[in-house]
Amino acid sequence: MNESHQVIIIGGGLSGLAAAHFLNKLRPGIDLVLLEGGSRPGGAVRSFNENGFLAEWGPHGFLDNIDESRELLADTGLDREAQRAPLGKFLRYVCHRGRLVALPQNPKQLLTTPLLSPLGKLRLLGDLWIKPIMAEQSLGQWAAHRFGREVLPLVDAAATGTFAGDYQRLSIDAVMPGVRRLEQESGSLLRGLRNKKKAAGAKKPGRMPSMISFPQGMERLTDTLAAGKPLRTGVKALAVSHADGQWRVTTTAGELAAPALIVALPVNAALPLLTPLSPPPVGEVPEAKIANVLLGFSDRVKIPYGFGYLAPERENRFAMGAMFSTHMFPGRAPAGKVLVEALVGGRRHPERLALSDDEILAGTLADLGQLIPLCEPPCFGKVLRPAGGIPQMEVGSHRALTDWRRQCEQSHPGLHLCGFGWDGIGINDMVKAAKRVAAGVAAGHAAPQEEAPVKPVYF
């Protein structure tokens, strides 16, 4: 295979597939090729179906509060198939002193929640007077400085639920860049939010977003995007080089050339390919690996109504939390059964992944049984161990890596980077970045990085 194209995309995960989608939309008929090293498209997006239990190896859903993702759903017709679980309707729980407590969903619930003491609640207002610290900080340092130490278990739960990460290591600038900008501009996050609302003239609070998935699971998204695309599975990019206005990609099946190259890979898969172009500040970023533990019960087991729960580290529990999958998305278990998916491992407990499946199942069941009355044993149990981890955007590496990446794109015309861990880790982040790089290729130059938005819901 020695070929020339207009665009080469490396990576057939959600990022590469979405970039191909937006590029086709902007330049119909463009000659692009999509290289996927594995045997199937989709990357981390992979659904599991056994004995009528439908679960996920990777992402379980995404919030419908980002324009680019809504556009993708509308373009593909998937908006008509999507299952929606509205955040406003479902409770989310946090493990607090050994029991499940509902997270407050509005200011009134915040006033009455037992998750914070009266003094802790008052301390939240300290944000109005406390000056921002400009230096890079961890999510934990930042939250304690602005809102007081009592919020830390809640911040911990949020970082666990999104990154399977450690809130003392994740960088606030990387995880919530829009919030950080607002804090620095207004001197206080609460004041910044109030000013923003005033400027927008918003009278009523905005609608709470919904979590989206599909009746067949999340793989429906990537399968739909892959259909009809010029995708080469089993073709791994081994090296990239640039000369005479052409990008050359050496693959396991020969050489390809194109004036534009999109590297749509997780940070740790992209770095070895990019290093010969410009040495990066770090060799790799830390990743959090997890096991997803599926437990099916008869519906005589009463699972609390809601999305699920998260457990901060100080609760000292085996599982990081669990999703109440059949509440979120009905149809994930046979009739008369319910499905719970618990997460084990993460940035802080990789040692738990060295346990056998039986040990992980037993540990998770014992843990869950202390939080939810399990009146009978499970009728289904399975441990899914995704091969890849979640890249961690941590203090000390993320800022340097972001600067280097920007420089790398600017000094190499035709090179565009997106993917897992560069501009975020969620599906919405991937789709947004994919649209940005597609616009850059269509325009013939790297598209400028947009100002990070302040999202109404992060976790």
Ligand SMILES: Cc1cc2nc3c(=O)[nH]c(=O)nc-3n(C[C@H](O)[C@H](O)[C@H](O)COP(=O)(O)OP(=O)(O)OC[C@H]3O[C@@H](n4cnc5c(N)ncnc54)[C@H](O)[C@@H]3O)c2cc1C
């Ligand atoms: C366990 C887990 C749970 C998650 N849960 C959620 C969630 O609930 N909600 C949410 O929004 N997000 C979640 N995410 C994140 C979400 O899955 C990612 O944002 C998204 O899938 C990343 O897509 P990607 O294409 O950038 O990377 P990937 O999905 O990793 O795809 C990259 C692809 O590139 C291929 N590849 C690698 N190297 C090469 C090479 N040299 N040549 C050719 N091909 C190559 C790989 O085989 C892979 O298919 C989760 C992720 C994980 C791992």
